[in-house]
Amino acid sequence: MLRALEIRDMLIIDRLELAFQPGLNVLTGETGAGKSILLDSLGFVLGWRGRAELVRAGADQGEVTAVFDLSPDHMARLVLEDAGLPVGSELILRRVNGSDGRKTAWVNDRRCSGEVLRALSETLVELHGQHDDRGLLNPRGHRTLLDSYAGLEQALDATRKAWTRQAKAERALATAQTALDAVRAEEDFLRHAVAEMETLDPQPGEEAQLDMQRRNMQGAERIREDITRARAALAGGAEQAMGDALRWLEGVADRAEGALEAPLAALERAMVELGEATAGVESCLDGLNFDPHALENAEERLFAIRALARKHQVAPDELAEFAAGLQTKLAALDAGAADLATLKADLYTANSDYAAAADALSAARRAAASRLDAAVTAELAPLKMERAVFQTAITDGPAGPEGRDVVAFTVATNPGAPAGPLGKIASGGELSRFLLALKVCLSKERNRGVTMIFDEIDRGVGGATADAVGRRLSALATGGQVLVVTHSPQVAALGAHHWRVEKRVDGDVTTSTVVPLDSAAREGEIARMLAGDTVTAEARAAARALLAG
Template sequence: MLRSLDIRDMLIIDRLSLAFQPGLNVLTGETGAGKSILLDSLGFVLGWRGRAELVRAGADKGEVTAVFDLPPGHAARAVLDEAGIEAEDELILRRVNFADGRKTAWVNDRRVSGEVLRGLSDRLVELHGQHDDRGLLNPRGHRQMLDTFAGLDLSACRRAWTALGTARRTLLAAEEALAAVRAEEDFLRHAVAELDKLDPQPGEEALLDTRRREMQGAEKIRDDIARAHRALSAEGAETLLVDALRWLETASDRAGNRLEAPLAALSRALLELGEAQDGVEACLADLDFDPRDLEALEERLFAIRALARKHSVLPDELGTFAEELRGRLAALDGGTKQIDALRRALAEAEAAWEAEAAILSEARRGAAGRLDAAMAAELAPLKMERAVFETQVTEADPGPEGRDAVAFTVATNPGAPAGPLNRIASGGELSRFLLALKVCLTGDSPGLTLIFDEIDRGVGGATADAVGRRLKALAEGAQVLVVTHSPQVAALGAHHWRVEKRVAHGMTTSTVSPLGAGDRIEEIARMLAGDTITDAAREAARALLD
């Protein structure tokens, strides 16, 4: 419930503090007195988008504070919890509009965004303004109204629609990928066959290049090594050393021990010479190759390098590249199975969404009948007992909220054809249809403060009295604020405020005053008679109040 509204320096309001009560609260006053400014100010603190310039002329800033009672379990507590604000029994909203256009808002002294304010607003206040019946004329909003009346939970259908969209996109992407792979199938199979035939190994290109250089340089050094081998063999140094050793051994008996050291040295030299011969022979063996081997080595080396250039990769990356191509071929070979699996998943997603959409369709058709019955009950007290309100549910394009289109139609007289509201109902009838529909839609929304801005326009007499009585009934156990020019509606209010415009010292300001019993008689008499209040008007006002 809205408990108080404090306004400072907003448009033509200087300072204004209002304390509202449960039940039916009515605000009356001359046209242009400032009733709409009160609603603009309330809308400002609730984050509604409205006038751009709200700061009173000459003021640095305008400020509005609204205080709401917040009982346990109120829907606004969830918004506070999501915003990280501790909920209390009292909710204080404050918003400042600076002269340069900047806006700052607080909730229970916590700085918040306009989005948080609007989230709270949806759960605190519902405004039905002078042109709010445009919502009734727009069929795009009718389904949401019916869903609200039915209390439908659309989350399951929305999730199913999201899953269906994901399944469609996944299948499409897989089909496109498969088509792309099929377009290069010949290239892939040829490239993989070529790579498999060559079978390049990591590091092989460097080894082949080193071996090739060795083989190319072998002929240049082989002759010198061969000559050295002959010099060390039996044709050269070996024979001489063996002869020298034999001669010295023959003379050693006559030379005493003087030849022992030379003989030992020669023995060691023969051993070293043998090792040298083995090493030179091994080198000669390594350098001994068939020219055809060099040709084969070069062919393989050049083939590896050519294949690497062809695919724009390094020679050592050819193996990894081949694995990648094999993977793409495997995707191609298994693509049909994958597509079949994705198509089955899509069919399952479609079936799941169809099931959820069917549940919603059935619930909407059932709710449409209940809404029509509820509207018939609401229209009778509003002097429209012969009008027929019908909620039509037809099939529409599928979407996240099902496949239903909802349209509200009316027939204002028996036998008259039904049609859209804007073509069938007059202005006064539209207002009453709006009131009846809002009563039906908000009957199960506890904690809302309902605001009706001239909902009674275009009606008078007994019809205005019926509208007032319906508003009064709606306010039982709730809080309803009504801006009205109808004396019949004003007389039924539990609390009455008069909005006046005053000019003092060249400045125009708007004030709001609570009315006691005597003041109410004068105000309602003014609403009945105009500027000149007669005794007859006062008597009529007393009769209305009685």
């Protein structure tokens, strides 16, 4: 609910503070007094696009502050949370327009953008009038209005989920088809490469091992001859000479009075070392023995591994992993047809589910459209438009997450006349009554917590019709808040709260102000609206009768 509106230096308003109330709030005044300025100022603080020049002549800047009360479940709270702005039971909007055209906005004392203001305004205020392209006259919102009227939240949720599943199935099939097409383009290469890899079967670390074996075998050829000679020398003269020397010395050792004990011990140790050296040399020679073809085989496999690595531009140790990747691609190719069949079946099921959900939603919308048409028709009769025809047209449109229906509210003002969009078929007065009748029907199901503003929606009607308009506005205000700018005394008399907009001229300065009216002042204002400049006793009596209901 809009609780307060403060305007400073906007157009012909110097300073103005208004405290609005729940229920039906009416603003009256002579033509040109400045009623439209109030709406322009409210639209400005809500971020609506309107007049370019709003700052009062001679002022450095204009400023508008609006204060709203928010219920615990008000939709504006979600907008505030999404924007990272403070959330509470009170919402304060302030916007400044500099004389240079620059605009700055605050929400609860935090700077914000015009986009945030406009998002908030969608949850706070609805403006209805002859030039309203934001609400009922905008065909883009008619489907949403119908869905809200019909309470189709569950059907909409089912359709959105089915659309999401369908889109997911389409993406999965397209991705798989693209991948399969790419693999098929290299099928011959894959099969040849996999067969080549399986034949060679390279293992991680094998290249380094083969290289070491190759170098060892190449080195063995060069040292074998010298090692063989050494073994012959050790096994021949050296061992025999040392053995002969040991026997000769042992034969005379007892006569040498101990002088040969040390040489004999050294010879014995030398014989042992000689034996170990001979054994080591023989072991080395045994290790150098290999198949004459082993070197050739090792070199052949080593060169094959290196050539395959160069061919596929990977390191030799990565060949096994590369081969596994090729086998995976080939397996995917072989299994691709089966996978595509499964994905196509999934898409068929998703398409069927979406079609069923969209069809159910369409049927619910058409049933709701019939109820809405009947309800609006019933409202038109008291508004002296019993011959007019209101119809909710539903046609096929592109499929989407909320179904495939295009919804438009159409009217025919006379029997047999072609139906068309609200804003193009109805005249000013007729349009106002159509909008009111439609709003009355729609508001039975929605708009709690939203301030509804009607800008001269009673234009072109009077008498009993104006009274019917006022009573419907009053009904709309029950449990909520309605602001109406009106020239109709019948409508003004039904208001719970009444303000008069006045224009004053002081020298060369023209200002507009708004005055709250008590019971006596209301009687005088309604009498003025009935009689014009000269208020007669009869006009006052008529005003009292209207106020008495």
